[in-house]
Amino acid sequence: AKTFKVAVGDAAGGTQHELGKKFNEVLMEKTGGKHDAKLFMNGQLGSEQDTVNDAAIGTLDFSILAINNVTPFSPTVGALTLPYMIQSLDDAITLTQGPVGEQLVENTLRDAGVRIIGWAYSGFRVLTNSKHPVTTPAELKDVVVRVPKNEIMIDTYKAWGINATPMAWSETFTALQQGVVDGQDNPYITVYAMKFDEVQKYVTNLRYLFSIEPLIVSESVFQDQSAEDQAAILEAGKAATAHSAQFLRDQESKIKAELTEKGMVIADPADNEKEWIDLATSKVWPKYIDSIGGKDVLNNVLKSLGRDEI
Amino acid sequence: MAKATVLFRILGNIESYICRTLLSVFVILLFLQIISRELFQHSLSWTEELSTYMFVWFVFFGASYAAKLSAHNRVTFQFKLLPPKVGVVMEAISDLIWVCFNCYFVYLSYDFVFHKMNLFWKSQTLGVPMKYIYLILPIAFSLMTIRILQVNYYKLIKGIDIRDPESLEVEKLMDSDKQNSKSV
Amino acid sequence: MVESSIVLILFGSFIGLLLMGAPITVALGVSALVSFLYLDENPIKFVQIAFTSVGSFPLMALPAFILAGALMEAAGISRRLVHLAESFAGPVTGGISAAAVLACMFFGAISGSGPATTAAVGMLMIPAMIKRGYDKGYASAITASAGSLGIIIPPSIPMVIFGISAIGMVAPPEAIAKFGEFQTVSIPKLFIAGFAPGLIIATTLLIMNYVSCKKRGYHGTSDGWSFNQITKAFKEGFWSILAPLVILGGIYTGFFTPTESAIVAIFYTLFVGVFIHKELKLESIFHSLETTTWLSGRVLLILFTATVFGRLLVENQIPAIVAESMLSVTDNLYLIWTMIIAFLLFVGMFMETLAAIMILTPVLLPIAYSLGIDPVHFGIVVVCSLGIGFQTPPLGENLFIASGISGTSIEEISLRALPFAFASIVGVFIIAFFPDLTLFLPRLLGY
Ligand code: NA
Ligand code: NA
Numbered sequence: 001a002k003t004f005k006v007a008v009g010d011a012a013g014g015t016q017h018e019l020g021k022k023f024n025e026v027l028m029e030k031t032g033g034k035h036d037a038k039l040f041m042n043g044q045l046g047s048e049q050d051t052v053n054d055a056a057i058g059t060l061d062f063s064i065l066a067i068n069n070v071t072p073f074s075p076t077v078g079a080l081t082l083p084y085m086i087q088s089l090d091d092a093i094t095l096t097q098g099p100v101g102e103q104l105v106e107n108t109l110r111d112a113g114v115r116i117i118g119w120a121y122s123g124f125r126v127l128t129n130s131k132h133p134v135t136t137p138a139e140l141k142d143v144v145v146r147v148p149k150n151e152i153m154i155d156t157y158k159a160w161g162i163n164a165t166p167m168a169w170s171e172t173f174t175a176l177q178q179g180v181v182d183g184q185d186n187p188y189i190t191v192y193a194m195k196f197d198e199v200q201k202y203v204t205n206l207r208y209l210f211s212i213e214p215l216i217v218s219e220s221v222f223q224d225q226s227a228e229d230q231a232a233i234l235e236a237g238k239a240a241t242a243h244s245a246q247f248l249r250d251q252e253s254k255i256k257a258e259l260t261e262k263g264m265v266i267a268d269p270a271d272n273e274k275e276w277i278d279l280a281t282s283k284v285w286p287k288y289i290d291s292i293g294g295k296d297v298l299n300n301v302l303k304s305l306g307r308d309e310i
Numbered sequence: 311m312a313k314a315t316v317l318f319r320i321l322g323n324i325e326s327y328i329c330r331t332l333l334s335v336f337v338i339l340l341f342l343q344i345i346s347r348e349l350f351q352h353s354l355s356w357t358e359e360l361s362t363y364m365f366v367w368f369v370f371f372g373a374s375y376a377a378k379l380s381a382h383n384r385v386t387f388q389f390k391l392l393p394p395k396v397g398v399v400m401e402a403i404s405d406l407i408w409v410c411f412n413c414y415f416v417y418l419s420y421d422f423v424f425h426k427m428n429l430f431w432k433s434q435t436l437g438v439p440m441k442y443i444y445l446i447l448p449i450a451f452s453l454m455t456i457r458i459l460q461v462n463y464y465k466l467i468k469g470i471d472i473r474d475p476e477s478l479e480v481e482k483l484m485d486s487d488k489q490n491s492k493s494v
Numbered sequence: 495m496v497e498s499s500i501v502l503i504l505f506g507s508f509i510g511l512l513l514m515g516a517p518i519t520v521a522l523g524v525s526a527l528v529s530f531l532y533l534d535e536n537p538i539k540f541v542q543i544a545f546t547s548v549g550s551f552p553l554m555a556l557p558a559f560i561l562a563g564a565l566m567e568a569a570g571i572s573r574r575l576v577h578l579a580e581s582f583a584g585p586v587t588g589g590i591s592a593a594a595v596l597a598c599m600f601f602g603a604i605s606g607s608g609p610a611t612t613a614a615v616g617m618l619m620i621p622a623m624i625k626r627g628y629d630k631g632y633a634s635a636i637t638a639s640a641g642s643l644g645i646i647i648p649p650s651i652p653m654v655i656f657g658i659s660a661i662g663m664v665a666p667p668e669a670i671a672k673f674g675e676f677q678t679v680s681i682p683k684l685f686i687a688g689f690a691p692g693l694i695i696a697t698t699l700l701i702m703n704y705v706s707c708k709k710r711g712y713h714g715t716s717d718g719w720s721f722n723q724i725t726k727a728f729k730e731g732f733w734s735i736l737a738p739l740v741i742l743g744g745i746y747t748g749f750f751t752p753t754e755s756a757i758v759a760i761f762y763t764l765f766v767g768v769f770i771h772k773e774l775k776l777e778s779i780f781h782s783l784e785t786t787t788w789l790s791g792r793v794l795l796i797l798f799t800a801t802v803f804g805r806l807l808v809e810n811q812i813p814a815i816v817a818e819s820m821l822s823v824t825d826n827l828y829l830i831w832t833m834i835i836a837f838l839l840f841v842g843m844f845m846e847t848l849a850a851i852m853i854l855t856p857v858l859l860p861i862a863y864s865l866g867i868d869p870v871h872f873g874i875v876v877v878c879s880l881g882i883g884f885q886t887p888p889l890g891e892n893l894f895i896a897s898g899i900s901g902t903s904i905e906e907i908s909l910r911a912l913p914f915a916f917a918s919i920v921g922v923f924i925i926a927f928f929p930d931l932t933l934f935l936p937r938l939l940g941y
Contacts (some may be wrong), residue, residue: 348749493592
């Protein structure tokens with residue numbers, strides 16, 4: 001019997017936690033209670049990027065983390081993090097669970113020594129701010145937006161005409177409260193969990209980034225398991241993934257209603273987001289095509305979504 | 311001759327020179343970030359990462375410099391109850407343990423940087439391979455090990471006690487006081 | 495039981511190494527390494543922890559506050575604040591020593607460090623007290639005791655460290671189910687929460703000072719307050735008084751984050767020191783940079799080994815075990831507060847404040863959560879309790895400095911400081927038992 005250590009980046013109560021709990025539940029069930037998984041929430045076992053290295057070396061069993069923290073170790077995964085690559089939950093499911101996803105799992109295994117066995121879906125990073133409603137890029141002009149230290153996100157905001165402020169997560173809430181920055185973007189579940197409604201008023205339903213958070217297992221730990229246990233781990237990952245999609249559907253509508261009730265004003269981007277999409281894809285994509293493995297990789301992804309190749 | 315002394319003085323305090331430079335630069339960078347954000351509504355995307363990594367380098371070189379000054383805090387009151395020799399011997403042994411720990415850590419960090427680290431891993435906004443940034447660990451801990459040996463060489467073989475800068479400051483204050491009583 | 499044997503190895507080798515005279519950072523690192531090897535875990539984890547424990551943006555506040563403090567000394571900002579406090583001494587019994595406490599409060603509002611406060615105030619106030627016929631030991635003792643106000647009144651380096659340690663730790667779901675949601679910890683919140691406790695500790699010290707001075711017959715000057723002198727001190731100290739307003743005002747009006755406030759403090763000091771007071775020399779700037787270097791290197795190396803040590807505790811769920819055994823003794827909140835404060839006072843006698851906060855926060859905060867204690871309130875009590883350690887032997891940084899200034903023995907000062915330690919402890923208990931005293935101000939200001 002073994003208790004696997006699972007590093008979880010976020011605090012309890014979010015999609016990462018939900019994926020981890022379900023994984024543990026199914027793993028116990030499939031192994032007849034022989035193995036289980038203990039979740040260490042909130043980065044207790046190190047930063048998300050550290051956990052990828054730890055798992056690769058074999059000093060950590062599992063980790064659940066945001067996809068952009070996998071990209072530095074396996075660049076092709078970056079295709080999923082380009083702005084407007086994923087435009088709906090269905091797109092996300094098609095990509096992660098279809099042939100593109102299989103390819104990404106293989107690449108990550110080859111590049112980073114970790115195996116992706118499940119996905120948490122956290123939804124689109126919606127834009128919130130405390131100043132005024134925003135529906136067009138022009139209305140963003142006077143809003144100081146906080147972003148994580150992430151080149152693609154910084155470049156996307158640049159494409160929309162503003163310089164976003166990179167800021168550590170630990171400083172963000174206070175900075176919003178004090179007005180050092182006016183806005184930020186994060187999935188609804190995070191906005192709700194972090195009580196951003198206390199310091200933000202306007203929400204714009206942007207869809208430029210869909211947060212997906214893979215569950216990875218150390219390949220060396222995985223190979224140490226018996227064939228049945230390996231199967232159990234994979235099945236538990238699949239079950240947890242399915243659960244995560246359902247959790248997102250249930251939560252998002254509930255949270256939107258509650259945030260509205262608390263006084264937040266939610267708006268959709270003007271003109272079906274066309275201006276936002278055009279600016280982002282025309283200015284950001286070309287810059288990252290090489291780093292994600294070239295035009296073919298990109299077109300492969302677009303084809304699997306039934307969209308026009310470039 | 312004179313040139314050699316200058317060189318030795320620089321090498322002897324190399325961490326101090328590096329650290330003062332790093333500290334000044336990251337403090338100025340952070341100030342520029344505040345100014346450019348508050349006065350020009352323009353955020354520089356690379357300052358946070360660059361200053362954070364400069365800060366890490368500053369810390370580990372600074373730790374080595376602190377070792378050179380014999381400034382790492384120890385609990386020493388228990389030695390007052392024992393013959394003075396005991397304290398000297400015990401501290402020497404514990405420094406030997408420190409040297410062993412550092413050597414092992416240098417091996418671990420060398421192994422990590424050159425064999426275990428993912429090759430693709432680059433810093434998020436600057437795009438510098440993390441490998442080079444992590445290189446501070448084997449470098450600084452090697453330097454620190456030399457400093458520990460240096461302090462003990464002076465102390466045990468040459469008989470020059472390198473006092474930590476805090477008690478030096480306190481002594482300076484006492485010297486300036488006319489009604490100096492020998493008490494500490 | 496794996497847990498009990500690992501606790502024995504981890505803490506046994508830690509204490510053993512400390513007693514051998516190994517630096518604290520070495521004792522932490524080596525005991526963690528031994529435990530890793532015992533658990534058959536790969537110690538290569540140390541490497542990433544070394545890098546990421548230190549590589550965090552908010553942590554840059556530490557060298558920045560140290561540098562700001564050193565520069566303020568050299569720029570003559572400290573001296574003017576102390577003169578201002580001194581001008582209030584007047585005809586009251588124990589007036590000049592009360593002015594020393596006041597000076598520590600003023601200086602505390604620009605400095606984040608206890609020993610720096612003691613040094614800045616003591617340098618001027620101890621000789622001033624002696625000149626008015628005060629006993630040297632008494633003069634040193636009150637300054638060493640009031641020096642702790644430097645870390646209770648914001649800004650405060652220990653609060654930054656507590657904030658960083660606590661931000662990553664959320665309340666366990668069981669505690670939330672029992673007591674409802676806990677507020678989030680943030681450094682500005684801790685800063686603002688420190689105001690009232692700073693006043694409380696200062697008040698207890700002032701009361702004790704009045705009683706002692708009455709007994710000793712230390713009267714004030716016979717010619718009353720000199721309003722000329724006060725006005726003059728105000729005028730001369732204008733830019734010094736402005737310093738805390740710039741630092742704290744900037745944070746609370748949203749111009750900058752707490753980390754950035756330390757940076758602004760540096761440039762404000764440079765500006766005042768070079769252009770207004772015209773006292774800041776290039777040489778003292780270099781000296782300040784150098785002091786900041788080894789002080790930061792020393793403390794942050796401890797942060798690395800303390801993080802590894804803490805990781806072991808977390809992975810082996812030792813904080814939970816400690817909490818359980820503590821709760822099995824009693825579930826009376828006041829008794830547990832008493833146990834925690836007594837423990838912190840004991841630790842504060844031997845250990846450097848920042849190291850103690852780094853090591854103990856991961857162990858004690860979960861206990862606080864499981865009792866429904868507010869994390870911000872808890873942080874303030876931890877900082878206040880450990881602050882008393884500055885004035886208690888054997889390791890009492892404020893004592894060393896006061897002793898250096900006055901040329902009195904550590905033993906004598908610690909003896910004279912006992913009544914003040916007692917007064918501060920009373921203050922800490924008041925702060926601990928009445929959480930609203932700490933929390934009303936942040937609440938009032940909407941935090
Ligand atoms: Na302070
Ligand atoms: Na002490």
